[in-house]
Amino acid sequence: QKEVEQNSGPLSVPEGAIASLNCTYSDRVSQSFFWYRQYSGKSPELIMSIYSNGDKEDGRFTAQLNKASQYVSLLIRDSQPSDSATYLCAVNGRGGSQGNLIFGKGTKLSVKP
Amino acid sequence: DGGITQSPKYLFRKEGQNVTLSCEQNLNHDAMYWYRQDPGQGLRLIYYSQIVNDFQKGDIAEGYSVSREKKESFPLTVTSAQKNPTAFYLCASSPRTGANSPLHFGNGTRLTVT
Numbered sequence: 665q666k667e668v669e670q671n672s673g674p675l676s677v678p679e680g681a682i683a684s685l686n687c688t689y690s691d692r693v694s695q696s697f698f699w700y701r702q703y704s705g706k707s708p709e710l711i712m713s714i715y716s717n718g719d720k721e722d723g724r725f726t727a728q729l730n731k732a733s734q735y736v737s738l739l740i741r742d743s744q745p746s747d748s749a750t751y752l753c754a755v756n757g758r759g760g761s762q763g764n765l766i767f768g769k770g771t772k773l774s775v776k777p
Numbered sequence: 778d779g780g781i782t783q784s785p786k787y788l789f790r791k792e793g794q795n796v797t798l799s800c801e802q803n804l805n806h807d808a809m810y811w812y813r814q815d816p817g818q819g820l821r822l823i824y825y826s827q828i829v830n831d832f833q834k835g836d837i838a839e840g841y842s843v844s845r846e847k848k849e850s851f852p853l854t855v856t857s858a859q860k861n862p863t864a865f866y867l868c869a870s871s872p873r874t875g876a877n878s879p880l881h882f883g884n885g886t887r888l889t890v891t
Binding site for chain 1: 885
């Protein structure tokens with residue numbers, strides 16, 4: 665059973681701090697990794713994708729991938745109350761052309777003013 | 778504006794009734810998906826379709842059916858055989874089903890069956 669594991673939280677950080685969200689996955693052949701943000705009662709929204717080892721930065725967001733450790737993380741710098749949401753990690757589960765994703769259960773982030 | 782439209786936003790049904798959830802996209806995406814989300818749970822794949830007139834079962838297809846007669850449309854029917862139909866249903870699409878193709882989600886339909 666291929667799995668994606670996330671700490672469910674809640675993770676609470678003060679405004680302006682760095683929030684660090686972590687995700688591990690079990691399928692060694694996974695190629696694609698995505699972070700989605702989901703506000704309460706809303707649908708997931710893609711915020712980052714990463715495909716190769718290392719860091720990828722987009723504004724206040726940095727995704728980090730370590731395939732050897734089967735670990736992907738999301739850092740949010742200068743956290744804002746509007747970042748309070750559930751963050752879903754998604755991993756390509758088949759390693760091939762079918763491309764459907766396996767989602768973790770999400771980490772709930774709370775940014776306190 | 779391109780996007781994925783799910784309707785209705787909220788749906789209430791009595792137990793034993795079939796119900797169809799609508800999903801339409803104007804992104805010209807080849808692949809479409811249906812996911813179910815329960816409180817505190819990750820998204821679970823119900824069905825997906827890579828091309829018109831073809832679809833594949835996901836991890837939890839029992840009690841559901843789909844059709845893909847047009848590229849733009851991928852309706853989901855929740856049948857009376859689905860034991861726990863109350864959930865948040867999410868339709869998604871992607872340009873293709875390749876490994877690097879992220880999903881774009883509609884706004885979801887919240888189904889309550891009593």
